[in-house]
Amino acid sequence: MLGQTVVRQGSDFVAFSKDEDIIITDEDFEKFADFFYRKTGIRFDESKRYFVDRRLIERIKATGHKCFKNYFTFLRFEASGKELQNLINALTVNETYFFREEYQLQSMVKRMLPEIVSRKKPGELIKIWSIPCSTGEEPYSIAIYLLEYWKDIDRWDVEIIASDIDTNVLEKAKKGIYSERSIKNLPNHILLKYFAPLGNGEYQISEDLRNSIEFTKVNIVDPKETKRYRGFDIVFCRNLLIYFDDLSRKIAAENLYDAMNPGGFICLGHSESMSRITPIFKVRKFPEAIVYQKPLEEKDK
Amino acid sequence: MPIKKQEEKEEKLVEIEQERRRFQRDFEGLLKQLSCGTPTERRWAARDLADYKEASKPLLDQLLKEEDISVREAIISSLLKIGDEIAIQGLIECLRSDDAHLRNSAIEALKIIPEKVESHIEKLLKDEDPDVRIFAVNILESLRHPKVIQWLIEVLEKDENVNVCGTALDLLAEVGTEEAVSAIKKAKERFKDEPYIQFAADVALRRINAGSNSC
């Protein structure tokens, strides 16, 4: 069974890995789960025990530790916070593909955009930022969703900027070539309309779409880089902040706040929450999703 | 195609730069903007002042009267970046504030730079205000220091305030070691009429004793 044996030891269920006896006791799991919940907002209950234990044991071994206790001390106190990031990576699913977290895109066209345009004058531009854009699935998804599902798309001009710190993924995004894995969630008529099959199982997104999005390199934690970005109505910052240390997270969120228009919306990843980051945004609940909003009025002193 | 790249990039950048030069972007100008501008201007000033070591005091002064939460957070971020002794002392003083948001923001800020708070921690743990002692124990949570367990043990053995001890027990549930067991039992004895202390102590003991052993 995947190299694991689960046995009962007293009142504990413990998982033994095949080659070494690294044990995660019930108490260890509880302690770890509390710590992880506090740091990230993600809860693991008993039903996730096997999943968590396995990945914990992997990380314990990968960092050269022989038991949970020493690993946990290391995890808690490592100055760079890198191990916590590795652990979060191991414990969260982080795949990018088209129409990922579609409920947010639905919320965008049904709720956020109507509110935004109600405050705009005709002819004003709508600006959307996808950061990190990675290999482009997200910004292209946004564009397609707007074209296909936003009833007012013909009445407004939209600018989509897609940014990432990694120039390799930006190059891939500009080329717009994707595997079957990436496009698996797309309805067929959308695939046909916006993608051209390249014959080897890959698809390329249309030239029109590739030309309509601006791809830029940005370090979200550096205010000197982000201060050039202003006036955004919607920001998608999904599955990035959770991997940052506390200070970088706070600074990045504040940089995004500065880049947004009052009343603008920001969407995080499905297992992320501003509650671990900053209180400066308002929480808004839409039927499809919880999103965050930069407050509307700026009360003067 | 309604989705389009905007061509007028250069003009946009110039426009942004001009707007930001409405006030002089030098130190004096930024200070003025920090106290007199709109919330957006105050926030920008707070951010830009992170580049000036001398900005700690004016940032702290503004922090004490600032009502806009986004400006407060920007000030704190800048104080953390500057991170000099004045900034640290100032944040520590905020622990005594009547303003709950300010107090708690200060704790969070100090937890982000624990290495800079180390030299103050022992004094804070013995502060005459029990609330300050509670906050000092909160800060221990992020402190990587060989004496953390010892400090928690001292709290459990000597601190008269039940909530300070309760906070120490909560932290020991996460970081407690064998070393702390006898002090935990002592706290149970000292606060034998406090059900929460009994509960919290039992959680810490359970975690220490039934956790995986060291290797």
Next chain:
Amino acid sequence: MKKVLVVDDAGTVRMYYRKLLEEAGFEVHEAVNGLEALEKAMLTDYDLYIVDINMPQLDGYSFLQRLRGSEEFKQSPVMMVSTESEEQDKEKAFALGANFYLFKPVKPVEFIKYCKLLTGVSYE
């Protein structure tokens, strides 16, 4: 079953309240600070909020202010439980719309008595 949201940054405190409340027949949810509490409040109808004052990101008073600022939550029962023990802290809480205020650490019988009172559960 009445639903209670316990809001406190200390894990052991939340565990303690959970134990007492579950024994008394309540369904318990948790949040570590006022901001997480607001998010949860939007997703679930709670019969009672038990709220600490000193918490990271969003303290108890700020939470209360934001909660009461929304029509939906004007009537939600809120019990503040805090180490803040000055009269003025209590007054501030009531001025912001708290229904009750207990000092930490709470005594089980009293705590449950008031939880039941605030949620309209008969006290036996």
